[in-house]
Amino acid sequence: MMLFGGAVCAVASYGLLSKGFSNPSAGRERAAPIVDDFNTGGWRVYDYHGGLEGSTKNVYYPVTWEEKGGVNDSGYVWGDDSRWRIDTPESPHSILAFIIYRSWLKKGPVDLRNARLSVHFRGDKLDLKGSRVYFWALSNKLGTRWHMKAKPLAVPEGGWSERQVIVLEPDEKLWNRSWSRYPNTPASLDEVLRECESYGFSFLGFNGEVTGKFAMDELVIEPAAKP
Numbered sequence: 001m002m003l004f005g006g007a008v009c010a011v012a013s014y015g016l017l018s019k020g021f022s023n024p025s026a027g028r029e030r031a032a033p034i035v036d037d038f039n040t041g042g043w044r045v046y047d048y049h050g051g052l053e054g055s056t057k058n059v060y061y062p063v064t065w066e067e068k069g070g071v072n073d074s075g076y077v078w079g080d081d082s083r084w085r086i087d088t089p090e091s092p093h094s095i096l097a098f099i100i101y102r103s104w105l106k107k108g109p110v111d112l113r114n115a116r117l118s119v120h121f122r123g124d125k126l127d128l129k130g131s132r133v134y135f136w137a138l139s140n141k142l143g144t145r146w147h148m149k150a151k152p153l154a155v156p157e158g159g160w161s162e163r164q165v166i167v168l169e170p171d172e173k174l175w176n177r178s179w180s181r182y183p184n185t186p187a188s189l190d191e192v193l194r195e196c197e198s199y200g201f202s203f204l205g206f207n208g209e210v211t212g213k214f215a216m217d218e219l220v221i222e223p224a225a226k227p
């Protein structure tokens with residue numbers, strides 16, 4: 001079953017092709033899946049002003065990479081409260097615990113409309129302070145971030161979650177626009193997902209700064225086929 005052409009070998013080991021990833025769009029153009037197996041690190045943790053009140057400086061700390069201990073004892077990454085900070089310009093306030101810009105990888109924007117995302121999370125002494133974890137997407141050019149509020153993701157304590165799957169449906173009822181650099185002309189969800197330049201996972205709904213260790217592994221994003 002050749003869902004992704006030449007990239008099929010890269011994802012076959014993740015079991016995607018045999019676990020409900022149907023292929024209703026055979027024959028239509030589909031971008032290669034984005035596979036972060038974290039066997040070489042990557043990603044960062046966002047501290048929106050580095051502790052300097054009034055600063056507009058953005059601080060991105062590297063995640064910690066572990067060679068083993070992830071899913072099937074593979075490599076994985078984690079961040080903790082020594083690196084993240086509550087992002088107060090966001091509504092509601094967020095903590096952008098995991099963040100990546102495509103430009104860091106020297107790659108252009110990606111169309112995430114109707115993409116299928118899967119990921120594993122783990123918490124260790126993670127106190128969510130009543131929050132949950134959500135996927136978010138950003139268009140830097142249009143200066144707008146949306147969070148997929150309808151699809152919170154689980155973070156089990158002391159062990160890895162199952163592979164969690166969400167479909168990034170471009171339906172604004174399922175999302176919350178949490179920030180815009182241009183409040184009078186924020187970008188629509190469709191615009192942000194169509195040319196997504198940055199994405200990641202946030203804590204939302206906390207009653208204080210989330211503390212502890214938050215780990216991620218085997219993130220796979222499969223762009224939808226072009227209509």
Ligand SMILES: [Ca+2]
Pocket residue numbers: 037038039070071074075076217218
């Ligand atoms: Ca891994």
